[in-house]
Amino acid sequence: MRLTQTKLPMTLAYLVMSGMALNACTQPNPGFVSAKDGSAGGDGATGDVDASAICNAANRAISCLDENTLLICDQAGHQAKIDCAPFGCDQTALRCEECDPGDPAVCDGDQRVSCENGRKVKTKCAGSCEQGICVECKKRTFFLDGDEDGYGTRNVTVEACADPSTSSESYVEDASDCDDTDDEAFPGQTNFFSRKTNLNGDFDFNCDGKEEKRYDELANCGSRPANACDGTGGWTYRVPDCGVRVQWVTCRRFGGNCGQASLSLVRQICR
Numbered sequence: 001m002r003l004t005q006t007k008l009p010m011t012l013a014y015l016v017m018s019g020m021a022l023n024a025c026t027q028p029n030p031g032f033v034s035a036k037d038g039s040a041g042g043d044g045a046t047g048d049v050d051a052s053a054i055c056n057a058a059n060r061a062i063s064c065l066d067e068n069t070l071l072i073c074d075q076a077g078h079q080a081k082i083d084c085a086p087f088g089c090d091q092t093a094l095r096c097e098e099c100d101p102g103d104p105a106v107c108d109g110d111q112r113v114s115c116e117n118g119r120k121v122k123t124k125c126a127g128s129c130e131q132g133i134c135v136e137c138k139k140r141t142f143f144l145d146g147d148e149d150g151y152g153t154r155n156v157t158v159e160a161c162a163d164p165s166t167s168s169e170s171y172v173e174d175a176s177d178c179d180d181t182d183d184e185a186f187p188g189q190t191n192f193f194s195r196k197t198n199l200n201g202d203f204d205f206n207c208d209g210k211e212e213k214r215y216d217e218l219a220n221c222g223s224r225p226a227n228a229c230d231g232t233g234g235w236t237y238r239v240p241d242c243g244v245r246v247q248w249v250t251c252r253r254f255g256g257n258c259g260q261a262s263l264s265l266v267r268q269i270c271r
Contacts, residue, residue: 055079064089070096090118105132110162127161137161142171149186151177151207178207192269194243203242203270211242214269219249221260229258236263242270 055062055073062071062079070082070089084096097118105114107129111122114132127137139159143152152172158164165171179185182198189206192214196202203211219234233250240246245267252261 061094064091143175145170146180147183149183151186153180205271221251224258229253240268
């Protein structure tokens with residue numbers, strides 16, 4: 001079936017001085033006047049209407065008096081004007097426009113906001129919104145950062161256009177964490193520790209695959225120069241393993257010589 005679109009004549013609101021209103025294509029009879037020309041109590045130039053005039057279409061729009069003014073019947077059944085400025089009055093839909101159709105679209109987060117037929121239309125972009133245009137994204141791989149130290153694990157990944165982190169889960173694009181259950185174990189860690197990492201049970205806190213000892217020298221106080229003796233020290237006879245406690249010697253200057261000042265048990269720290 002072929003349908004032919006026929007343009008219908010515009011319907012105007014005609015008012016009679018008694019307050020009754022009638023929508024019609026042409027003037028019903030000389031007793032009715034067009035609300036658009038302001039003859040029903042208006043001044044004609046501005047389209048003003050008599051607020052005391054009665055109408056029978058409460059809470060309904062009657063017509064556009066001009067480009068920016070909508071004539072309605074209010075809740076009390078009286079004629080009232082609505083100023084649509086700065087936007088226009090839509091004669092077809094008989095409503096104030098929410099926006100200017102000539103304005104360019106803008107972005108509200110990942111939504112594109114445009115003006116269509118005087119109404120704001122929000123469209124969620126599949127990717128991102130940039131300068132009022134939906135842009136397809138290139139998905140990236142994000143890794144779960146369970147201990148929230150800025151480094152993730154390859155065990156849990158998400159492909160997404162943007163960071164998928166939530167209030168309960170953190171995701172990053174770096175998967176080089178060697179223990180994602182320990183927030184003190186991560187690449188570049190500069191501190192040393194006397195305890196083992198949570199997951200791997202070793203002392204590799206900087207994720208370089210090795211266990212670096214903080215103190216790896218024996219005391220040998222007698223072999224130190226007297227002028228560089230005080231405050232130095234070392235292990236008594238062997239360098240202990242990570243986390244192990246053995247005797248530590250503190251050196252002190254005695255006259256022109258460097259000698260042993262005290263002994264104490266110290267635990268080796270590593271990273």
